[in-house]
Amino acid sequence: MLPEHAPAFDESFDIAVIGAGVVGCAVVRRLALAGAKVVLIEKGGDLLSGASKANSAILHTGFDAPPGSLELDLIKAGREEYLSLAGSLGLAVVNTGALVCAWSDKEAEKLEAIAAQGRDNGVSNLALLSGTDARITMPGLSERLVAAIEVADEHIIDPWTAPLAYLTQGIALGARFLRNAELLEGRFEDGWHLSTTAGTVKARAVVNAAGLYGDIVDGRLGFTPEFEIRPRKGQFVVLDKAAYAHVPRIVLPVPTEITKGVVVCPTAFGNVLIGPTAEEQTDRVRATVESDALENLLARGAQIVPALEGIPVTAVYAGLRPASESKAYRIFCRPEKRAVTLGGIRSTGLSAALGLAQHALGLIERFALSLSAPAAVPELCLPNLIETQPRDWQQPEHGEIVCHCEMVTKREIEAAFESPVPPGDFGGLRRRTRAGMGRCQGFYCNARLAQMTRGRLREPLAVGDEPT
Structure with a gap:
């Protein structure tokens, strides 16, 4: 039974995507580009709260992928799209x-x-x-x-800015990002009623991109899981x-x-x-x-x-x-309940994410949702964090440098909080700016960061600081 105390959102969505890892963020972008009204549901306080935050940041060619596999096809498609987007979205290559x-x-x-x-x-x-x-x-x-x-x-690429760019473009096209919203249960009655810790969400279709919890989420949606993480x-x-x-x-x-x-x-x-x-x-x-x-x-x-x-x-x-009992990706489509599962996406997820998003859209097209692509796609270019291109501290009037190990400016930190997808926790701030990631691991800058983030994070850096 769905908890009666959980509030319901007034709006309903075409598609709910569960899991804000790199695959979920890429899927949100692709569906929004196709004209879907999308909501991204994430149990953590920010995107990349799970498996996607820790990887080797390599954009693979697929030279060693299983021959003839879907994984190979999606790595190649994802890599090709990533390289084509790099200039327009400011992605590192x-x-x-x-x-x-x-x-x-x-x-x-x-x-x-x-x-x-x-x-x-x-x-x-x-x-x-x-x-x-x-x-x-x-x-x-x-x-x-x-x-x-x-x-x-x-x-090699920046593994954190890429999914942020995907989600940011999705939000510019009307997608919603629901954080701190663990899926508790789903019920399909000519559409999905998804009970989360942040309320009930209604959507015509659902995509499970829950990574380490992919099999559990399938179970909570009422399916018998066909794979084991x-x-x-x-x-x-x-x-x-x-x-x-x-x-x-x-x-x-x-x-x-x-x-x-x-x-x-x-x-x-x-x-x-x-x-x-x-x-x-x-x-x-x-x-x-x-x-x-x-x-x-x-x-x-x-x-x-x-x-x-x-x-x-x-x-x-x-x-x-999120390895599984099989080396292959564990992808399932259930047209009768308008559900797609993208499971078992192991070490190649960063490279294949955009390809997986293309594949998910192809599966969703079987659901006859009558989507209409937007007339225009908003342009965006996220701040650069990599060393082979100019950083903010090298620009005129950069102002205070807060983190000297990684040369992070106050201007960059403020911009992160003013962005369409502000950080929800300290890990999210670090991944958006590199603050606290250098030699001292925040020993010298954390006090200043605690001042700057007071009232802005769900879990404050300083004891006694409560979010407003």
Whole structure:
């Protein structure tokens, strides 16, 4: 039964999207562009409150995706659309290229098959290199390198601004964003009645993009879940900016049957990332960092690029990927109840998000909702956070610099709160501005940030500060 105390919204929607991760935000944008009246329902206080906030920020080509799979098709479609949107939405693109590195003769024997699979997947810009030739393209690599595949078109991107841009464009087209609204139950009676902790939402159709809770949400919608989420934890180490000069390219391992392995790669923010681990667990909420695993990552990074040994660690973090019992995406369409499930979207979700949104729209078109695309699409360009393009502190009259580690201005922080999708928690503010993400991890700037955010966040930074 739906809770009687929960208020109902006066308006109803064409489509409700559940889950404000990168996939949910991309789906909202695509549906709004098609003319749908959309509401995004998120249990957390901000977008990217779940799995999407922690990833390696690589825009994949799909060279190593399962041949002939839907995942491959959606990675390629998502990548193509991302690159086409980069200029108009201000999305970050840094073309570093990648090297798939073999550190033994046994691994080297697998490279030809990996390259052949990549070409079969439509990725032509591949080259087999000797260890010597690979080190010419990246001198910092260990001399133990036996051979490598150069994947010239792999990119690194800003993983947080992209979904924010998708949602911002959706909101400009009339979409609504409902935060702190956990789905409790759904009932279909010629339309959906969705009970959430923030009230009841009515919609003609629903898209489940709930990530780590995808199977649970299907159950709450009244479906027998056809997949099981099995969270996979990945721990990461972020090295100081001094490491960036030694890692100009993404360094990928030869994958195994179980995992793609540990990656060493530059970030768009001027650091170097080492990770992730791959650890199965049942907890869908807590992703702990463990000293032994982090020490192993640091040791592995120094084995790959010896100059990384001894470079200070800026941050450590862990994220959970919504793996399932199958390696394939778990996508289901139920036309009789106008419902789509986008489940089991694991490590390639950032790259495939826009492709998944296109696919979801194609499935929803079976529902005959009679949508009419808007006559005009509002233009927008989000603030730049990456180091390869000018930042706000480099512009005239930037004013106070609040976070000196990451060179974040007061103007940037104020703009984040005045934007169409203001941060709902401190994590959201960090992802929009980089404030507190540098060497001191907020030790010097958090007091100032607490002053500036007083009354603006659901959970205040300073004790005694209550939101207005």
